[in-house]
Amino acid sequence: MDSSKKRIKSSRKRVNILKVTEFRVIAYLCRIMPSWVNPDMLTSTGILGSVIIAIGMVLGVDNPYWLLLSVVGFAIQWFGDSLDGRLAYYRNIPRKWYGWALDINADWISASIIGLGFYFYFPSWKVVAFLFVVAYGGSMILALMRYKIADKYVIDTHLLGPTELRIIISIFLLAEILFTGILWKFALVGSILLMIINFSDSLQIFKLGDERDITEKAMKA
DSSP states (O other): OOHHHHHHHTTSBOOOTTHHHHHHHHHHHHHHSOTTOOHHHHHHHHHHHHHHHHHHHHHHTTOGGGHHHHHHHHHHHHHHHHHHHHHHHHTTOOOHHHHHHHHHHHHHHHHHHHHHHHHHHOSSOTHHHHHHHHHHHHHHHHHHHHHHHHSOOBOOBTTBOHHHHHHHHHHHHHHHHHSTTHHHHHHHHHHHHHHHHHHHHHHHHHHHHHHHHHHHHHHHO
16 A cells, blocks of 8 residues: 555544445545645535535425435535545645544534434424434544543444445435435434444443543552
């Protein structure tokens, strides 16, 4: 593996199913990216994708075919969110802590915007939008806790990462066009499962924190 690919891969640890294919696509896109495109522009593009997702869902209330716009929005969001940090590493211009802080804020803004789209789309199940934001926000907090305690920044939930999640949601958006009502059921079940996973991960992080406390006390002693 050449040095540029190593720089792209070093930005974060990935354990998701599509990590190999995704890495190859990202490496190719980094090579052909115009020089005038910078990482901050890609971060903004990712947020713009979230806005498009929400707009598609709001318009989809009257015509479900507008949900196709939301699918396009997820593709745009992936493009911006996946390439911003990787492009910085590829060009050897990373700003580790600035980029990390910006990425976390962009993810939270995007999750809130998408949650707002769910809120307007679900006529009788708006609580699902709340559960979605809570579950996604909880997973973000756990990632930060794990990074602080174990020095491992992992954005994937077991074998599923943001890319797989975007694909799954897009599939259900397409299914919603033909089978109205399937989307809120998926969002409800998915949010509950994510909260259960968050609870399990919390217990693991508590254990890691306890082990680190014991180690640090022993070192001081």
